[in-house]
Amino acid sequence: MQQPTKSFRNNLALLLRARFPILYVESFEEERVLAEVRAVASDQSLMRTVRPVHVWSGTKGFVAPDGQAQGNTSEPRQALEWLLERDSPGVFIMLDLHPHLGDDRRPADPGFLRRLREVSFAFQSGAVARVLILVSPITRIPDELEKDITLVDFPLPNEEEIRRVLEDMVATNAASGRIRIEVDNVGKERLAKAARGLTLSEATNAFARAMVDDGVLSNDDVYVVLEEKKQTVRKRGILEFVDVNLDLDDVGGLQNLKRWLVKRNNSWLDEATIEYGIPAPKGVLMTGVPGCGKSLTAKAIAAAWELPLLRLDIGRIFAGLVGSSEQNMRAAIRTAEAAAPCVLWLDEVEKGFSGVSGEGGDGGTSSRVFGTFLTWMQEKTSPVFVIATANNVSRLPPEFLRKGRFDEIFFVDLPTRSERRDIWSLHLTKRLKSSKAGGAIAITDALLDRLAGVTEGYAGAEIEQSVVSALFDAFSERRGLTQEDLLRAVHNMVPLSVTQAEQIAAVRGWASKRAVAATATEDRSGYESAVEADRPAPSAEPSPEASMSRGGRVVDF
Structure with missing residues (x-):
């Protein structure tokens, strides 16, 4: 596979030899673009005739290769007049011409557009090899010039280029002795991969910030680079950069899903591709009962893998003018690929794509x-791990579920007794660690066993809210939390397993043959045991958990 920069050089050389009159390159890195154009124009292996490169800006006008300003050419109209008078081969670059090409609020000057078309005709039909290259951070092509201008993709720096910048900075600062270097080769690879999607200037700033933060460059400084990447993602507006401060250990239960994810950690590194020949994982679809940890798992895996978590809000895609939705989706995909390796999270995806059946009007x-x-999703090769969550899987179109889109489909059911015990332990420990309410209660095995027993059929989110509700009772009387507070909170809550029993049964039936259980086999045993005698039942009816079999195929990872 060609490297991006090499591909740009070859593509540009072909266009120059074919005498395309006007090219348009969108990039914020004009210095990189100028360096690449000069490299192509002076390379006799790519160009039969070496061509001088003249660069125009609104402040200096056209400047020759020797640094000499070319007459009175600072005004765009004057610059085009000067171009039409050239009768020698050359590459002419105009920087930041986009303000003169008009937009939705202010159309371009018709006379200026006419002059550009005349330049296009003269360069294409003339006997002398000439080309005009427009370099701007924004693509803006008027309808009148649509057939005269050719867009040329200029990629962001690849990992190899970023790695060279990092190595140069490490060598320079190590020699000076002012910065302590404690990063190994794997750490350098992770830093370079984390900086993908940044310009060389942004990557340089991120590495410099990591060095001066504490005077040490170490493997842990990947988080500093991700902070810089966060700024880039937020500026583009389509995707949301989600801050996470938890880990997989903060998710109760779901051991089968956790093991699957842990095995794929670092699988986007070169070691996985070169030494084992495996591709980066595509992603997972998590479906199941609401409030059982799907979204929490999405956040936790990004933190555990030390990758940026980008949230795609489908509502932001379907906004704006006609045709902008498709453009927004393409922009979101480009941003995600530029930020790779990363985790792309689509929450409640069935709601975002509810109109795909054609009934949305x-x-x-x-x-x-x-x-x-x-x-x-089918064709992507960049390491973008997609995590999609869905509560109502029946609303998802079949083509979304077929193999090749996701590596695996996991079903997240109501927690088992063992998982409920873990969830109670997590939330009680977290809430009582720095709380005055924790003095009156000890988190013992007996307490956790009883709480797990009385909450059969409760989702993880419902257990968390039971803890919060009990703490409010303790706070109102300014006393410590008691076991009775927790039992009362459980008794006063009607769980989803009661209010949505039919829906849960339906989704379990679907998952039994189509999805893998996120709960490990060892945690499923004894799940359908009878409710303990001291459970304060939320309703007069028996718990539907006693009669519903669990969903998801039993597969262990």
């Missing part, structure tokens, strides 16, 4: 956007 926009996303 949006003229097929939902279907087109959905198709773009599906194609990308």
Whole structure:
């Protein structure tokens, strides 16, 4: 596979030799673009005729290769007049011309556009090899010039280029003795991968910030680089950079899903590809009962893998003018790939793509956007791990579920007795660690066993809210938390297993053959045992947990 920079050079050389009159390069890194254009124009292995490069800016006008300003050419109209008078081979670059090409609020000067078209015709039909290259951070092409201008993709720096910058900075600072270098080769690879999606200037700033933060460059400084990447993602507006401060250990239960995820940690590194020949994992779809840890797991895996977590809000995609939804989806995909390796999270995906069946009355926009996303998921090679969560899997189109889109589909059921015990322990420990309410109660095995027994059929979120509700009771009387507070909170709550018993039974039936159980086999045993005698029942009816078999195929990882 060609490296991005090499691919750009070869593509540019082909366009120059074919005498394309006007090229357009969108990039914030104009110095990198200028360096690449000069390299191509002076390379006799790529170009039969070496061509001088003239650069225009609104402050200096055209400047020749020797640094000499070319007459009175600072005004764009004057610059185009000067171009039409050239009768020798050359590459002419104009920087930041986009303000003169108009936009939705202010159209461009028709006379200026006419002059650009005349330049295009003269360069294409003339006997002398000339080309005009427009370099801007924004792509803006008026309809009148659509057939005259050719867009040329200029990639962000690849991992190899970023690694060279990092190595140079390490060598320079190690020699000076002002910065202590404690990063190994694996750490350098992780730092370089974390900086993907940044410009060279941004990557340099991120590495410099990591060095001066504590005077040490270490493997842990990948978090500093991710902070810089967070700024880039937020500026683009389509994706949300989610801050996480938890780990997989903060998720109670779901051991089968956890083991699957742990085995794939660091699988985007070169070691996995070169030494084992395995591709980066595509992603997982998590479906199941609401409030049982799907979204929490998405956050935890990004933290555990030390990767940025980007949240794609489908509502942001379907906004704006006609045609902008498709453009927004493409922009979101580009941002995610630029930030790779990363985790891309789609929460409650069935709601975001509810109109893909054609019944949404949006003229097929939902279907087109959905198709773009599906194609990308199938064909993507960049290490973007997609985590999609869904509560109502029946609303998902079949093509979203077929193999190749996701590596695995996991079903997250109501927690088993063992998992409930872990969830109670997690939330009580977290809430009582620095709380005055913790003085009156000890988190013992007996307490956890009893709480797990009386909450059969309760989701993890419902157990958490039981702890919060009990703490409010203790706070109102300014006393310590007691076991009676917790039991009362459980008794006063009607769980989803009662209010949505039919829906849970239906989704379990679907998952029994189509999804893998997120709960490990050892945690499923004894799940359907009878409710303990001291459980304060939330209703007069027996718990539906006593009669419903658990969903998800039993597969251990």
